[in-house]
Amino acid sequence: MLIRQMQQLGVAVSRLVTDSREVRGGDTFVAYPGEKTDGRRFIAQAIAQGANAVIYEQSGYFREAQYAGVPSLAVTDLRHKAGWLADAVYGEPSQHLWMVGVTGTNGKTSTCHWIARALGDANKKCALIGTLGNGFSDALQATSNTTPDAIRVHGLLADYLQQGARAVAMEVSSHALEQGRVNGVHFDVALLTNLSRDHLDYHGDMRHYASAKRKLFAWPTLKFAVVNLDDGFGAELVSQWRDAQVEVVGYGLSDNALRLAER
Numbered sequence: 445m446l447i448r449q450m451q452q453l454g455v456a457v458s459r460l461v462t463d464s465r466e467v468r469g470g471d472t473f474v475a476y477p478g479e480k481t482d483g484r485r486f487i488a489q490a491i492a493q494g495a496n497a498v499i500y501e502q503s504g505y506f507r508e509a510q511y512a513g514v515p516s517l518a519v520t521d522l523r524h525k526a527g528w529l530a531d532a533v534y535g536e537p538s539q540h541l542w543m544v545g546v547t548g549t550n551g552k553t554s555t556c557h558w559i560a561r562a563l564g565d566a567n568k569k570c571a572l573i574g575t576l577g578n579g580f581s582d583a584l585q586a587t588s589n590t591t592p593d594a595i596r597v598h599g600l601l602a603d604y605l606q607q608g609a610r611a612v613a614m615e616v617s618s619h620a621l622e623q624g625r626v627n628g629v630h631f632d633v634a635l636l637t638n639l640s641r642d643h644l645d646y647h648g649d650m651r652h653y654a655s656a657k658r659k660l661f662a663w664p665t666l667k668f669a670v671v672n673l674d675d676g677f678g679a680e681l682v683s684q685w686r687d688a689q690v691e692v693v694g695y696g697l698s699d700n701a702l703r704l705a706e707r
Contacts, residue, residue, distance in 0.1 A: 453515040469494035476501035527627030530598035537601040542611035548637030556613040571604035574615035591620035618656040639677035
């Protein structure tokens with residue numbers, strides 16, 4: 445829908461950018477409020493650097509007259525729609541990759557790297573997105589967030605696919621799930637490591653924290669859910685599971701984990 449609207453404005457969208465400092469000639473700048481700053485403050489800078497169009501969050505914003513010469517599109521709830529926009533612009537890269545989303549309070553990074561190593565040993569090239577960096581294990585690029593913004597996520601997936609990746613192991617933080625940073629990603633597998641007290645300054649309480657994590661296990665494209673049955677939240681998740689289209693694989697060491705696995 446957004447691509448069609450941009451086409452009606454005479455814009456062929458080929459590359460999306462959320463950081464005005466990274467804009468190149470012909471890019472489309474995507475601007476919306478973030479946690480630390482409002483991307484709309486940098487629209488003028490992006491245009492000065494060669495952006496040929498702007499897509500911006502409409503709510504609470506009045507476009508300045510100086511942007512009138514550049515095709516622009518105002519969108520409500522843009523942060524949550526950006527993932528699907530980027531997925532379409534970059535040719536739905538995650539549909540052509542085996543996507544593993546790993547979430548949990550602890551252990552996401554180690555688990556992703558183990559998965560990538562195992563797949564590599566099976567001759568399935570696997571890229572990584574997470575705390576230690578993005579890319580292939582022998583050439584990770586530093587990152588500021590565990591899970592990048594949605595525009596960058598889909599751009600990375602397209603790059604990895606072009607470089608021969610067959611799979612991606614991605615750390616999916618609770619912040620990313622709440623903020624729509626992985627929207628549009630076609631996850632095949634969701635994996636839970638554990639859930640313990642953390643990020644309550646953001647989520648408020650454990651109920652809301654768990655609710656954010658639960659979103660990954662309700663993903664519409666999911667085929668497998670791999671869950672730690674020794675974890676209280678994991679055990680609850682499996683005991684309440686109702687989606688027959690998703691195969692649940694449990695792991696754990698306790699007797700309770702064994703009982704849940706045999707159900």
